[in-house]
Amino acid sequence: MNLDDAYANVPYIPGGADYPARWSAEAQAFRDARVAEGRAELGISYGPSERQAFDLFHPEGTAKGLMVFVHGGYWLRFDRSLWSHLAAGALARGWAVAMPSYDLCPEVRIADITMQIARAVTAAAARVDGPIALAGHSAGGHLVARMGMTGVLPDDVAARLSHVMPISPVSDLRPLLETSMNADFRLDLAAAEAESPALMAPPSVPVTVWVGADERPVFLDQAQWLAEAWGATHHVAKDRHHFDIIEALSDPDSAMMDQLLG
Incomplete structure (x- = not known):
């Protein structure tokens, strides 16, 4: 069974192709x-x-x-330059915001990207x-779910984590073995x-899994798998899909920001 269509978002979102621009x-x-x-400090190397x-x-x-936002794109596309406006909510609440880019598949593996984000969080934490x-x-x-795992972040940085919010996450990577994207991911079962965070013990830090009610069924599943595996708070946002779910980050008074920053 090929799961390419199941994990495709653009064809199922009105005007989906227009969102990146x-x-x-x-x-x-x-x-x-x-x-x-x-x-703003732009392009800080980590x-x-x-x-x-x-x-x-x-x-x-x-x-x-410090709030750190890590962008999506299936580990294959995009960079930090598309998301800066999403810092508005945290800034208005008095928090600094770091937004990293990272190397992409197939030049690196997903496990390599995980370690890059750990270094990015550590470097940003040293400044705030x-x-x-x-x-x-x-x-x-x-x-960001992987950042909650023991040994991924340095102990002194991990001790400062106040909340982790995976938004519409991919929490179990095994289904991706049945997509054409795996030609670039180069994943085997092991x-x-x-x-896969959903297969790991839950972190000690509070976690909220946030997902849009109008998302593709696989993303509703992925969010539920993580929330159930970790006993995490699970919020399904009404009338939100995979692309507009993140807009709440720009609103300091949104329920998302209340949950993330308290």
Whole structure:
């Protein structure tokens, strides 16, 4: 059985193909405004490759803590430049926000990306004091879930985690073995199991799994699998699909931000 259609989002979202251009334009305008205010540090390196870099946005005054947002794209596409506007909600609540890029498959494996994000979180944590809240979307949801596992982050950084929010995550990678994307992922069963948060013991940090009610059935399943495996809070957002589910991050008064930052 080929699961390509099951994991395809664009054909099932009205105007789905238009979202990346919209995200890019909104993100660029947001970055330009923060640079003009002197509250953005762009392209901070955390590793040897060009894509191993993050943008850091600062609130007015001393930050209450650090939020890190990890983007999705099936570990195959996109970078930090499309999501800057999603920092607005946390900034308005007084938190700094880091947004990393990472190397993509097939140049690297998913396990390599996991370790890159761990280095990115560690580097950002060294620049901002206080608690650390992690949010990630889709493949990024997988990556922030992995950050909660023992030994992935340094102990001193892991001790600062206040909340982890996988949004529409891929939590069990085994179904991806039955997609054509695996030509780039190069996963076998052992590698898929080793990178599947839903197959791992739950972290000690609070976790909320967030998903849109109008998402593809496989993403509703993936979210439920993780929530059940970890005994995590499971929120299904009414009238939201895989692309607009993340818009709540830009709203400081959204239920998503209340849950993530308290």
